[in-house]
Amino acid sequence: MAFLQEFKTACVKEDLEFLTESVTDEIVWNIVGDKKAEGKGNFIHELKKRTSANVDELVIDQVLSHGKGGAINGKITGKNGKSVAFAEFFIFNGAKGAKIKSITTYLVEL
Template sequence: MTKIEESRDCGNSPKNSFVQSVAIALETGEAMPEAFSDAVVWHGAGGEPLTPLEGIEAVQAHLDSLMAPVAMVIDHAISHGRTGAASGEVTLADGRTRRFAHVLEFTSAKANRVAVIKSYG
C-alpha cells in the first residue's frame, strides 16, 4: 500500500479533492473508472507522449499494469472551471524518486469526470 501525503490545497474544495484523487489513481494504478469519461484521452501515459491512450478501457488497462509506488507526496492539487492540475513526487520500491504533473480537462465545469489527461514526468 502506498503511503500518501496529501496536498493542503484541497481544504474545503471538492474540485481540488477530486483532482487529487485522480492524481493518486494515475500514479498508483488505483481503479476509479467512474472518474473518467468513456472517451477519455491520456497523453503522456508511460512516457509515450506521441501515443495517447484513448478510451476508458485503454486507460484502465494501463492503470492495472502499474506498480504502485511506496510513497507519494502531492504538492498541489488545484482546479479552475473545466481544468485542474496536480503535481508531486513518488518514491519507487527501489528508492528512486520521480516528479509528476497531471493536467486534467473535465467534461464540464462540475469537474466530476475527466475528458483529457496530459501527464509530465
C-alpha cells in the same frame, strides 16, 4: 481540488472502481514523449502497466482547479527507491461534478 487528490491517490493504489467512475468513456491520456491511451479500457490498461503496486510514496505538492480544468504536481517514489516528478493537467467534461475527459502527464526521472 480534493477530487484531483483522490484521483491521483486512486491511480497509485489502482482503485479501479473509483477510476472508471471518474473518467469518460472517451478519456484521452497523453503521457508526453511516451504514449497516448484513448478510451477507458486503454486508460486502465496503461495505468496498470505503470503502477502495478510498485509505489512506496506519493507526495502531492500543488493542486489547482478552475472551471473545466485542473492540475496537480508532485513526486512518486517506487519501492525500488527511484523517484519521478510529475505534473498532470486535466480537462473535465463539465465544471461541477464532472468526469475527466483528458489528462496530459509530464514525467521527469529524478
